Amino acid sequence: MMSNEMGFASFRSQMKLSKEEICREIFLHNSDSIKIRKEGVAVRNLSRILDAALKLCNSKGFSSMSLRDLSRESGLSMGAMYSYFRSKEDLLRMIQAQGRSVVLRVLGRVTEGIDDPLLKLRRVIQAHLYASEVLQPWFYLSYMETRNFPRDEYKKSIEAELFTENMLIEIIDSGQKRGLFKSMDAVLLGAVIKSMLQDWYLKRWKYYKRKMSVEQYSEFLLNFIESSILCDTRV
Amino acid sequence: MMSNEMGFASFRSQMKLSKEEICREIFLHNSDSIKIRKEGVAVRNLSRILDAALKLCNSKGFSSMSLRDLSRESGLSMGAMYSYFRSKEDLLRMIQAQGRSVVLRVLGRVTEGIDDPLLKLRRVIQAHLYASEVLQPWFYLSYMETRNFPRDEYKKSIEAELFTENMLIEIIDSGQKRGLFKSMDAVLLGAVIKSMLQDWYLKRWKYYKRKMSVEQYSEFLLNFIESSILCDTRV
DNA sequence: TTTTTTAGAACGAGCGTTCGCTTTTTTATT
DNA sequence: AATAAAAAAGCGAACGCTCGTTCTAAAAAA
Numbered sequence: 003m004m005s006n007e008m009g010f011a012s013f014r015s016q017m018k019l020s021k022e023e024i025c026r027e028i029f030l031h032n033s034d035s036i037k038i039r040k041e042g043v044a045v046r047n048l049s050r051i052l053d054a055a056l057k058l059c060n061s062k063g064f065s066s067m068s069l070r071d072l073s074r075e076s077g078l079s080m081g082a083m084y085s086y087f088r089s090k091e092d093l094l095r096m097i098q099a100q101g102r103s104v105v106l107r108v109l110g111r112v113t114e115g116i117d118d119p120l121l122k123l124r125r126v127i128q129a130h131l132y133a134s135e136v137l138q139p140w141f142y143l144s145y146m147e148t149r150n151f152p153r154d155e156y157k158k159s160i161e162a163e164l165f166t167e168n169m170l171i172e173i174i175d176s177g178q179k180r181g182l183f184k185s186m187d188a189v190l191l192g193a194v195i196k197s198m199l200q201d202w203y204l205k206r207w208k209y210y211k212r213k214m215s216v217e218q219y220s221e222f223l224l225n226f227i228e229s230s231i232l233c234d235t236r237v
Numbered sequence: 238m239m240s241n242e243m244g245f246a247s248f249r250s251q252m253k254l255s256k257e258e259i260c261r262e263i264f265l266h267n268s269d270s271i272k273i274r275k276e277g278v279a280v281r282n283l284s285r286i287l288d289a290a291l292k293l294c295n296s297k298g299f300s301s302m303s304l305r306d307l308s309r310e311s312g313l314s315m316g317a318m319y320s321y322f323r324s325k326e327d328l329l330r331m332i333q334a335q336g337r338s339v340v341l342r343v344l345g346r347v348t349e350g351i352d353d354p355l356l357k358l359r360r361v362i363q364a365h366l367y368a369s370e371v372l373q374p375w376f377y378l379s380y381m382e383t384r385n386f387p388r389d390e391y392k393k394s395i396e397a398e399l400f401t402e403n404m405l406i407e408i409i410d411s412g413q414k415r416g417l418f419k420s421m422d423a424v425l426l427g428a429v430i431k432s433m434l435q436d437w438y439l440k441r442w443k444y445y446k447r448k449m450s451v452e453q454y455s456e457f458l459l460n461f462i463e464s465s466i467l468c469d470t471r472v
Numbered sequence: 473t474t475t476t477t478t479a480g481a482a483c484g485a486g487c488g489t490t491c492g493c494t495t496t497t498t499t500a501t502t
Numbered sequence: 503a504a505t506a507a508a509a510a511a512g513c514g515a516a517c518g519c520t521c522g523t524t525c526t527a528a529a530a531a532a
Contacts, residue, residue: 039510040497047511063384065301069488079513080489090488146381149298184464189447190457197436198429205428212424222425229419230465274476275531282477304522314479315523325522476531487520497510502503 010216013132017108025049028100035092037085044086050076051086055093056139064094064147094147095155101140102162108133109169119177120228126169127199127227128220134203135216141203167192174231183231191231198223245451248367252343260284263335270327272320279321285311286321290328291374299329299382329382330390336375337397343368344404354412355463361404362434362462363455369438370451376438402427409466418466426466433458 008016025048029041038044054075058067069090073080087093112129116122134141148159171192177183202209202219209219243251260283264271273279289310293302304325308315322328347364351357369376383394406427412418437444437454444454 037511043497043511061384063298063300065298066385068486070486073514081491081514082512084489085511149296150301186461187457190449190454191461193440193443194433194436194458194461197432197440201429201432205432208428214425219425222422223429226421226426226429226465230461272477278477303520305520316480316525317478319523320477474532476529478529479527481525483522483524485521485523488518490517491515493513495510495512497508499506499508501506 008128010132010135013129014136017111017133017136019104019133019136021049021053024100024104025052027103028052028096031099031103032096035086035088035096047076047078047082048086050078051083051093052097055097056143059143059147060139064143064150091150091152094150095152097140098144098147098151098155098159101137101144102158104137104140105130105133105162105166109166113169119173119180119182120232123170123173123177123227124224126173127195127224130166130199131202131216131220131223134199138203138206142206145200145204163196167196170195177231182233184233186231195227243363245367245370248364249371252346252368252371254339254368254371256284256288259335259339260287262338263287263331266334266338267331270321270323270331282311282313282317283321285313286318286328287332290332291378294378294382295374299378299385326385326387329378329385330387332375333379333382333386333390333394336372336379337393339372339375340365340368340397340401344401348404354408354415354417355467358405358408358412358462359459361408362430362458365401365434366437366451366455366458369434373438373441377441380435380439398431402431405430412466417468419468421466430462 022045025045026041028048029036029038029044036044036048038047051072054072055067058071058075069080069083073083076083087096108129109126112125113122116125144159148156151159171188174183174188174191178185178188202216257280260280261276263283264273264276264279271279271283273282286307289307290302293306293310304315304318308318311318322331343364344361347360348357351360379394383391386394406423409418409423409426413420413423437451
């Protein structure tokens with residue numbers, strides 16, 4: 003159907019989203035919270051803690067996950083875990099902040115230097131889907147636990163949500179001004195596109211059961227959206 | 238833009254979704270859980286409990302809401318509350334089951350006797366939006382707390398989610414077979430329509446801030462979807 | 473008086489967090 | 503290369519608190 007997009011595999015390798023890479027970033031950005039000095043040790047155990055936390059939070063929710071659960075699942079003792087975060091809430095903050103930073107980085111990277119609104123729209127949609135495919139538990143957690151964030155983090159979380167949405171809205175707007183897209187409420191369009199992007203990581207079990215790949219979903223979504231918003235000046 | 242749909246106001250009055258009506262239904266359907274005999278007393282206090290529970294759950298989540306919070310907010314003592322539900326989990330089940338039953342009733346009612354796929358699609362979309370407008374806290378709670386349901390209720394909840402989706406899929410399918418809708422993946426289309434319906438009650442704060450009414454959202458959604466799926470055999 | 477409803481103290485369990493200690497790893501010195 | 507000193511990391515029992523739930527007695531209604 004369309005080209006000039008990258009496949010999921012190349013996206014994954016280009017964006018450096020491996021577990022280790024991410025834990026390394028968390029380690030470097032949270033020296034206030036993390037008492038461990040040696041990177042090797044920190045990354046290894048952070049990885050175990052985050053795996054366990056994401057698994058437990060995604061199945062029973064953050065506030066129903068006890069630190070004893072987390073200790074059992076991660077294989078670390080209570081005391082040891084407290085060398086990797088200051089408090090339970092602090093752990094949530096770290097996870098959430100990292101997810102946010104990845105989204106900003108990825109969306110920034112795939113759109114830089116792109117001018118054509120249609121191409122830009124495709125890139126954003128695809129990148130968002132791909133990123134949420136790689137980091138599904140991160141995205142899911144951020145979405146479901148927003149309510150439990152402390153005031154500051156809550157605000158940042160809302161801002162990040164609106165940032166993505168505004169990105170979409172601006173693209174739509176510029177596409178409409180150039181006569182490429184039909185005239186319709188850009189704000190609402192941005193909102194519903196966002197909701198379709200979110201469905202991919204919120205209802206992952208459903209798509210998994212239907213053996214749907216992220217590429218398939220991505221292509222469907224692009225076709226669906228384009229056939230609704232594109233002007234008829236092309237085939 | 239289009240007619241043969243009802244306005245929000247008439248929907249509200251026709252479907253009998255007042256707080257009292259709903260509490261009465263809950264009282265009648267849960268005689269096992271509710272120890273109170275007199276309907277008047279039960280409805281009055283159920284109403285206070287449900288108001289409080291929905292408020293607290295929607296702001297901090299079900300598992301972060303303590304029964305002492307609930308007691309304070311509802312004005313009832315611990316002991317009194319336990320005459321209206323068997324356990325905290327039981328309370329969640331009651332709320333959730335009632336929401337489910339309303340959706341089934343409403344969607345059944347608005348589609349009965351309707352044959353034309355396009356009209357049926359419009360009706361389902363609109364009814365779902367209207368119902369979630371009236372019962373936003375119910376819908377939000379059901380969506381966010383599915384994970385905390387006990388096994389049986391969890392299954393029923395998933396089934397209800399798929400029921401709505403299958404309703405959409407069947408309508409799309411029949412529309413395609415009659416040559417009214419373009420040929421495209423009906424299952425995926427159903428899924429993304431569902432996600433846009435859900436956005437209305439999940440991101441209510443956003444639409445509220447933008448002063449968007451349910452009628453506006455409904456009309457936008459219908460136009461957006463129709464312009465993507467309708468065949469070109471009309472203006 | 474009898475029945476229904478409400479009140480709130482009491483109970484055991486489990487929570488997040490802390491802290492003194494042990495074990496492991498690194499560094500320094502021979 | 504061996505060893506002692508120092509630093510880093512890990513451990514888990516213990517603490518104070520809050521949780522969901524129960525129970526008995528009081529209040530209200532019939």
